[in-house]
Amino acid sequence: MRETVHRHLGKVVAGAAIAVAATAVMIGITLPGTAGAQGAGGAGGGAADGPATGQAAPGRAAAVAPGVVEQPPAQGAQGKGSDPLTDDEIARVERIALDRQQFGAAQNVEGERGPQRLTVDLAEPDAGEVDDPAAPRRADVTFYDYRDDTLVTRTVDLGAGKVVRTGVQHGVQPPLSRAENAEAARLLIADPLGAGLRADYRDATGRDLTSPDQLLLNGAVYRAAPGAQPAALDRCGEHRCVRLFPKVVNGPWIDARYLVVDLSAGKIAALDRG
Numbered sequence: 703m704r705e706t707v708h709r710h711l712g713k714v715v716a717g718a719a720i721a722v723a724a725t726a727v728m729i730g731i732t733l734p735g736t737a738g739a740q741g742a743g744g745a746g747g748g749a750a751d752g753p754a755t756g757q758a759a760p761g762r763a764a765a766v767a768p769g770v771v772e773q774p775p776a777q778g779a780q781g782k783g784s785d786p787l788t789d790d791e792i793a794r795v796e797r798i799a800l801d802r803q804q805f806g807a808a809q810n811v812e813g814e815r816g817p818q819r820l821t822v823d824l825a826e827p828d829a830g831e832v833d834d835p836a837a838p839r840r841a842d843v844t845f846y847d848y849r850d851d852t853l854v855t856r857t858v859d860l861g862a863g864k865v866v867r868t869g870v871q872h873g874v875q876p877p878l879s880r881a882e883n884a885e886a887a888r889l890l891i892a893d894p895l896g897a898g899l900r901a902d903y904r905d906a907t908g909r910d911l912t913s914p915d916q917l918l919l920n921g922a923v924y925r926a927a928p929g930a931q932p933a934a935l936d937r938c939g940e941h942r943c944v945r946l947f948p949k950v951v952n953g954p955w956i957d958a959r960y961l962v963v964d965l966s967a968g969k970i971a972a973l974d975r976g
Contacts, residue, residue, distance in 0.1 A: 780860070784824065787841055791860060792822045799843035799856040799865060809849040811885045811942075811965055817845035817854060820879050825857055840866070844876065851941060851966055873940055875923045883921040886944045886963040887914035893970045895961055899948065902956045918949040924962050931962070934971040941966035 781788050787795075796819070808817035821844045831837035839860045846853055853874045857867035878886075890896040891911055903911035911917075925939035935943065942965045949955045960973045 781839065783835065783837075783839070787822065787824050791841065794863075795822060795841040795843055795858040795860065798858045798863060800845070801865075804854075807849070808845070808847040808854075811846075811848055811882050813848070813968075817847045818879065818882065820844040820846055820853075820876060838862070846876075846942065848942070848966055875925070875939065875942060878921045878923060878942075878944055880919075882942070882944065882965060883919040883946065884914040886921060886946055886965060887917060887919055887948060889963050889965075889968060890946065890958070890961060890970060895970050895972055899956055899958055899961075903950060906950045906953045906956075916951060918951055920947045920949075921945065922947070931973055932971050934969060935962055935964065935973075937967075938962065938964060 781791060800816070805816045808815070810816055810818040821842075823842050825840035825842045827834070827837050841858050841860060842855055843858060844853065844855050851872065853871045853876065855867075855869040855871075856865050858864070859866045890899060891914070900911045903909070903916070909916075921944040924935070924943040924945045926936050926943075931938075944963050944965060946958050946961070946963065947955065948958055960975050961970060962973060963970050
């Protein structure tokens with residue numbers, strides 16, 4: 703296995719090693735734990751203990767009281783002040799921010815109509831509204847339009863139900879969404895440069911890698927550095943490019959850091975590892 707792993711381009715590495723090497727993009731990752739195996743030994747102990755009140759009839763197991771799941775508090779459709787946005791508010795501001803004209807003209811990461819949704823956040827109050835309890839409640843909705851590589855931010859006034867500000871930026875690359883990481887993995891799995899990734903997955907699982915759903919994915923935005931990459935990646939930063947950090951579900955990390963996926967162009971290139 704060791705000789706096989708070292709032969710592949712995408713070497714399987716230990717979880718601890720890759721976590722140290724990529725701390726900046728791995729924050730918040732929790733490695734899978736084990737199921738509660740130690741609890742199995744105590745499962746039959748209750749029948750041997752001396753009975754107290756409520757003892758079961760001879761030859762019959764004692765009934766186990768059903769668990770009680772406490773319901774979360776009801777979430778109102780409308781928050782107040784600096785309260786986090788409710789689910790209803792998030793859905794509403796997305797509908798308001800993404801009008802029909804923008805939807806028809808934009809393109810998402812998969813090449814389909816409509817921009818790629820990134821984030822929906824409560825907007826910061828304006829300078830003169832910080833201590834005003836009656837300040838308007840607003841939300842910032844960010845989209846990425848792959849048609850022309852623009853980041854679009856629309857600020858929605860929840861009370862008025864309309865867009866009050868729109869910002870369009872080029873060359874700005876916020877953190878990647880889950881859908882973008884999945885599309886990057888899909889492109890890599892299908893590409894000849896993904897041969898090492900596919901081989902390492904097979905070494906780790908005995909199965910073929912055919913879908914991003916078989917991996918846990920994290921990714922970091924990649925920007926071009928003059929002279930440090932092949933010419934195919936020169937537009938990264940203007941284009942939306944990603945370096946993936948894939949992990950086998952319930953298994954090891956796979957080192958694919960030297961591969962860069964240009965999501966805007968739908969192409970993959972390898973960094974010089976020399």
